[in-house]
Amino acid sequence: xxxxxxxxxxxxxxxxxxxxxxxxxxxxxxxxxxxxxxxxxxxxxxxxxxxxxxxxxxxxxxxxxxxxxxxxxxxxxxxxxxxxxxxxxxxxxxxxxxxxxxxxxxxxxxxxxxxxxxxxxxxxxxxxxxxxxxxxxxxxxxxxxxxxxxxxxxxxxxxxxxxxxxxxxxxxxxxxxxxxxxxxxxxxxxxxxxxxxxxxxxxxxxxxxxxxxxxxxxxxxxxxxxxxxxxxxxxxxxxxxxxxxxx
Numbered sequence: 588x589x590x591x592x593x594x595x596x597x598x599x600x601x602x603x604x605x606x607x608x609x610x611x612x613x614x615x616x617x618x619x620x621x622x623x624x625x626x627x628x629x630x631x632x633x634x635x636x637x638x639x640x641x642x643x644x645x646x647x648x649x650x651x652x653x654x655x656x657x658x659x660x661x662x663x664x665x666x667x668x669x670x671x672x673x674x675x676x677x678x679x680x681x682x683x684x685x686x687x688x689x690x691x692x693x694x695x696x697x698x699x700x701x702x703x704x705x706x707x708x709x710x711x712x713x714x715x716x717x718x719x720x721x722x723x724x725x726x727x728x729x730x731x732x733x734x735x736x737x738x739x740x741x742x743x744x745x746x747x748x749x750x751x752x753x754x755x756x757x758x759x760x761x762x763x764x765x766x767x768x769x770x771x772x773x774x775x776x777x778x779x780x781x782x783x784x785x786x787x788x789x790x791x792x793x794x795x796x797x798x799x800x801x802x803x804x805x806x807x808x809x810x811x812x813x814x815x816x817x818x819x820x821x822x823x824x825x826x827x828x829x830x831x832x833x834x
């Protein structure tokens with residue numbers, strides 16, 4: 588695996604990995620607009636006790652105290668290189684990250700980035716409707732990961748998530764590895780941790796599969812997808828959902 592990929596842990600499905608080990612605050616919000624632009628906002632934070640455990644595996648353990656676990660400048664540079672506009676990329680505290688990114692033409696972006704060709708993020712449009720299909724697998728997750736560099740590479744090497752590495756272990760085997768690496772408190776937090784993605788759409792939802800909406804189909808424009816973090820880290824089963832809305 589090349590050096591750039593070893594530095595990656597993406598918020599959409601994976602950048603929350605270190606944060607989720609601590610059952611911390613994790614949020615991602617994707618807004619799709621009528622003009623076909625989109626905005627993705629991310630935030631997560633690692634509690635102090637778990638931060639200390641994770642930091643012992645990171646390159647920042649050899650750096651001045653207080654150095655962030657996340658490199659907002661690298662995240663911003665990587666996002667810009669892929670065609671995203673960086674609204675915000677900051678580490679408000681050493682254990683936290685907050686970012687916001689936009690794209691003017693989402694359809695063109697998912698094509699140029701390879702997301703569509705890999706079947707990872709597929710937009711389909713018809714007469715007065717559009718749909719989004721997400722399907723993240725071990726085979727295509729690295730494409731998503733390449734969009735957002737900036738995670739400490741030594742920490743990522745220590746965690747070795749099967750979703751990103753050539754590490755063909757099962758969910759149960761990976762959990763056992765993390766338990767030995769991080770200890771009882773962290774693994775119990777990981778068991779309970781989930782990654783949540785909220786999606787806001789430019790029109791009423793017509794149909795959905797694998798993603799929750801708060802009201803009846805046809806009367807609401809937002810939905811929420813959740814997945815256990817351990818499932819996202821291992822991808823024994825692909826992470827997927829489908830949603831269709833009126834335009």
